[in-house]
Amino acid sequence: MLATRSILKTVAQNPSVLRSAIATPAFGVRHFNATRNTQAQCADAESEFLRQQRKVRPVSPHLTIYEPQITAVLSALHRITGVAIEGPVYLFIFYFTVVFYLGALSYLAAPAFGATIDTASIITSAAAAPVALKVIAKATLATPFVFHSLNGVRHLVWDAGKCLDIKDVYTTGYAVLAGTAAGTAYLTFM
Amino acid sequence: MALRLAATPAIRNTARIMLRQQPMGLVKIHSSVAQSNSVVAHKPDRLHGSYHWDIERIVCVGLVPIISSQLAFGASPVLDTLLGVMLPLHLHIGFEACITDYFNPRKSVILNKLMTGALWASTTGVLVGCYQFNTNDIGITEFISKMWV
Numbered sequence: 001m002l003a004t005r006s007i008l009k010t011v012a013q014n015p016s017v018l019r020s021a022i023a024t025p026a027f028g029v030r031h032f033n034a035t036r037n038t039q040a041q042c043a044d045a046e047s048e049f050l051r052q053q054r055k056v057r058p059v060s061p062h063l064t065i066y067e068p069q070i071t072a073v074l075s076a077l078h079r080i081t082g083v084a085i086e087g088p089v090y091l092f093i094f095y096f097t098v099v100f101y102l103g104a105l106s107y108l109a110a111p112a113f114g115a116t117i118d119t120a121s122i123i124t125s126a127a128a129a130p131v132a133l134k135v136i137a138k139a140t141l142a143t144p145f146v147f148h149s150l151n152g153v154r155h156l157v158w159d160a161g162k163c164l165d166i167k168d169v170y171t172t173g174y175a176v177l178a179g180t181a182a183g184t185a186y187l188t189f190m
Numbered sequence: 191m192a193l194r195l196a197a198t199p200a201i202r203n204t205a206r207i208m209l210r211q212q213p214m215g216l217v218k219i220h221s222s223v224a225q226s227n228s229v230v231a232h233k234p235d236r237l238h239g240s241y242h243w244d245i246e247r248i249v250c251v252g253l254v255p256i257i258s259s260q261l262a263f264g265a266s267p268v269l270d271t272l273l274g275v276m277l278p279l280h281l282h283i284g285f286e287a288c289i290t291d292y293f294n295p296r297k298s299v300i301l302n303k304l305m306t307g308a309l310w311a312s313t314t315g316v317l318v319g320c321y322q323f324n325t326n327d328i329g330i331t332e333f334i335s336k337m338w339v
Contacts, residue, residue, distance in 0.1 A: 079288065083288060097315055
């Protein structure tokens with residue numbers, strides 16, 4: 001095979017794989033080593049040098065300069081709302097299971113243990129909360145749920161191959177946001 | 191002579207990379223994480239590939255009528271049971287995606303194993319818990335609708 005420019009580039013960027021089999025040409029090749037040829041170390045030491053150098057090298061700004069667009073923001077929100085709903089759900093059901101089994105075990109010993117965590121008491125204590133707190137709590141719970149559901153439908157539409165060009169992405173994105181506002185209002189005041 | 195030269199593994203590797211026949215990740219570059227030199231290639235298997243994708247989309251699509259009918263018609267034991275299966279599955283697959291993205295097995299080996307183990311344990315617990323909740327208590331939908339007043 002001829003030593004074309006692309007081969008030389010590949011060799012330069014991956015020296016440790018190819019060093020054993022190919023004698024690297026002395027000219028026209030950029031070496032990505034941390035030290036000069038006269039001070040070259042073994043591969044692991046080179047890697048460690050490179051790692052130390054990369055730690056102190058400046059990084060170009062990315063998140064700080066990129067304009068937030070509906071594409072990236074909704075995508076991030078989709079994951080954030082998903083995790084935000086999921087965490088408490090897992091915790092609550094997990095906690096409920098643990099307490100249920102603990103309560104069943106300790107039924108013989110102490111009848112009152114675990115009886116205070118059953119659903120009836122939670123419902124009555126939730127109903128007794130002040131109205132403002134209830135509205136705020138409902139809005140806080142409804143918004144990520146509605147948003148995640150509507151954006152999930154948007155993802156399923158994409159999986160079906162529809163609405164994939166940028167105009168439709170923006171249109172469906174705004175529709176999801178409008179739907180979230182409407183759905184949250186409905187759920188909070190229903 | 192060109193044929194003998196082409197048989198050496200390094201040139202073969204280079205040629206295959208240039209022809210996009212193998213993923214870039216197989217080439218060893220400077221890396222501070224100790225890795226074995228042998229190529230780690232997954233055997234392609236449908237269970238973790240296309241079937242996983244199919245199951246994920248089926249669960250998502252299935253959740254839409256369940257949630258809509260619960261919002262429209264209220265609680266029912268069948269819907270609660272279905273929800274108690276589909277919801278933990280959906281949550282599990284979602285969390286798994288987050289773990290793969292943020293605690294990649296190649297980058298953070300131990301943390302990834304820890305998180306995956308915790309996830310599997312939690313999902314089992316949630317499945318059992320949903321079943322208990324639906325069987326021995328008033329059920330998920332009824333609980334939420336009572337709290338939502």
